Amino acid sequence: MNNLITFLVLCVLSGAVNANTWTVDDDGVADFDNIQTAVDAALDGDEILVMPGTYTSIGGEVINMNGKTVWLHSSNGQAVTIIDGEGVRRGIRCDSGESNMTIVEDFTITACMTGDGGGIYIRNSSPTIINCTITGNTAIGGGGGLFIRDGSPTITNCLITGNTANVDGGGLFIRDGSPTITNCMITDNTANADGGGLSIRTGAPAINQCTIKGNVANLNGGGIFCRDKGNATIMNSMIEDNFAGKIGGGLASDISIPAIGGTRFCGNVPNHIVGTWSNAGGNEFLDLCSAGCPEDIDGNGVVDVVDLLAIISAWGQCVGQKVHIVNQIGFTFFPREIMVTQGDTIRWVWGSGSHTVTSGTLPCGADGLFDGQLEENAPVFEWIVPSATPDFIEYFCNPHCVLDMNGSISVTGIGNNPSGGCPEDIDNSGAVDVTDLLGLISAWGPCG
Structure with a gap:
């Protein structure tokens, strides 16, 4: 509007x-x-x-x-x-x-x-x-x-x-000018040379509140490659789980001096940042990426009324198995690959549009193991992994399988989470109770 x-x-x-x-x-x-x-x-x-x-x-x-x-x-x-x-x-x-x-x-x-x-x-x-x-x-x-x-x-x-x-810039290639990139997800892109997510060669792009995740550069800058005075401003973003074949899994800088503030680097290989950069403060560097705030039960990045209702509906003793959250974001299931054990629950959470979660052989061959709907009127689909199930399961969105909207599930033997296992059990006490409710209320709002 x-x-x-x-x-x-x-x-x-x-x-x-x-x-x-x-x-x-x-x-x-x-x-x-x-x-x-x-x-x-x-x-x-x-x-x-x-x-x-x-x-x-x-x-x-x-x-x-x-x-x-x-x-x-x-x-x-x-x-x-x-x-x-x-x-x-x-x-x-x-x-x-x-x-x-x-x-x-x-x-x-x-x-x-x-x-x-x-x-x-x-x-x-x-x-x-x-x-x-x-x-x-x-x-x-x-x-x-x-x-x-x-x-x-x-x-x-x-x-x-x-x-x-x-060559460069699997997701974006920027040269000169001053583009503004806000609240975007730049994920799973590939460059055969530099800049799996973004390649910035001169210019001054402003990148704010973006997630740059899972990108690959065969040479430098898995997430971002800045060169030739490409002085980007990167603020309040997440640069996670990117890979570079040489240097700068998260970001590589050559001559340029990007300004970075309020940004989390985690899980980048072989390293987070290589080269010159300006520290605007508030940055975080972690070897591994956490799953986010535990109070965000549905994994949408915000602790809100949906999470509160989940606490109420799960009140009492946990059943001991794990619940795995997979978010639908555009034409992507995230995370795309998960590992589960028999008895675990997989919960797919709708983001937009109309999609299915259909098991079968990629790209588009349904096998009948499960088939659920994800849309505004059916925002959650859950499947409990049975004891008799293949050790590797592929699934896809039936209307969008040609767009590579798919994922996979690796299954091990019977699992048990000794600390409770249900995501509503925020403090891992084995029960969803008043402590979890108070923890959720204190974390109300956007994660991080």
Whole structure:
């Protein structure tokens, strides 16, 4: 709603008082059946509303924004509105002076491949990208997910995961300009050279409240690689479980001096930071990553009423087996791989969209062991690991299996947690009681 209000106010101030709303639907009644035609027809200040579907093209990119000041967004969210490069073209191109009033919101951008910027290419432009999942894209050069050169684009509330660059910047490649990246998850991206999550070469990006996790660089900077005076500001973020083949599992810096504050480094291999950097204070360095705050029972990063209700419903003696939480984040199950014992409970927690948790052979072969729904009306699916079960189980989201939305479960023998085992037992006393309730209340709010 705030985005809409801001958009309309600025449109009025700029003189676009007769803005049109164009609709796009690939298989229904609408003004257009593809997004590019709608962008070509739109005037500055127009709104383009895209219905659920999978959209592609026959050109070099699915969408070229052509410098238009428009609000391009989906009607029903990113989970059901896909920009598909079909493995042969870029997703979105912005290199015609797009301003921050060129807004792209609520799409999944996937299966795109090109030279630089497989998912999104931004040059000499400053568009606003909001609530998008950028996954499974490839760059022959830099920036598997996004390539940014010059300009000041804004990237907010995006999941950038599972992208690959044959050179630098598996998730993002940044050169010059001052992009702002806020509240994004940059996970499980790969660079064959430097910067598994991000490669920053000159420029001054501002990275705030982001999670940079599980990225891989074959050379330097598993999470982030800063070079050639790429002086980033990294604040209030988490840089976790990244890997570099040479140096700087979390961050490697060459000549540049990134400023880092309020950020947690943990589990990075072979080391957290190598090279010059400026300590803005409040940083934490741990060999291993903790599971978060124990009071956050549902694992959503906030101790809130959902956790309180879980305490109440589990009141009393714990049963002695473990409960494993797997969160659905965009098109990712997190953590993707878990180890359990017979008798444990696995609890998948919904984040957005409509998904399934379906056991079977990857990529898309169901075997009937379990099959649950994850959506707004069914936000939790639980499965108790039976005594007679395979020692390795794969599962996937049935509607999104082609997007590599899957996970795996390794099973050992009968398990027992001597300290209680249920996550509601915060103090590990073996019972959910008033001590756990008081601990939850004292930790109320965001974790950390």
